[in-house]
Amino acid sequence: MDCTDDINFVSTFGLRCKGYMGWNCENLIFVGFTPKEQDYLIESCPYSCGLCGKVTRKLPEPTSYPTAVPTGIPTFNCVDDISFRNRFNQGCDAYNGIVCEGLSLLGGFSKDDVRYLLKKCPKTCNICIDR
Template sequence: IFSNFSSACADDISYRDKYGLPCASYEGAICYNMGFVGFSKNEVSMLMSRCPSTCRLCKCEDDPMFRDPIGLTCSVHQRTVQLGSKCDDMVAIGYTRKEVKNLKENCPAACGECE
């Protein structure tokens, strides 16, 4: 599940945890459960406050300014998804995996990535 990467909900690129790891190291982790692997309450709180995007704490909204490599907006992709396609299917028509990842990060609602 991806979250909006707007400036209001961006990870702090200077953040490093007690092991020297950046926010990106926690992609896919359930941040609030990091206490089970040795983080203190303060460390969990710091991780969640400084890495809101990675910790999936942002509202799931599409970036209205986003345009994919051929200029399509999230709303265009949303119509495609409503017709039965998936954002992951864009690889079949020439998008790179990196472009699909970027699409899903910027258009999580359109791509059906929200809980």
């Protein structure tokens, strides 16, 4: 794999490669990326994703029918935690209609804050995978 970022790359969320430095790009499917979007990011931004010299794996394409054997991707109920309150004392409903993944680009939200919000408010943040 060539270890340079594509300077023309822009993700679905409007971020260039540098916006993904420090993220585990191989797990972005769990925060709303489709498998194709994740693969495209990994191929386009190996340097920013910290994948130089590493062998990456592509996720298999989803099947259109149930599998006989469980898959490695965990499933979860797409329900917000009604008891959730962040450090600003806001619940999930405060983020309705907002691209939660981009909040770390604004002041006041760390990447850990965003990850926790996505975990507690998957429905509001629109990261649920339709089955």
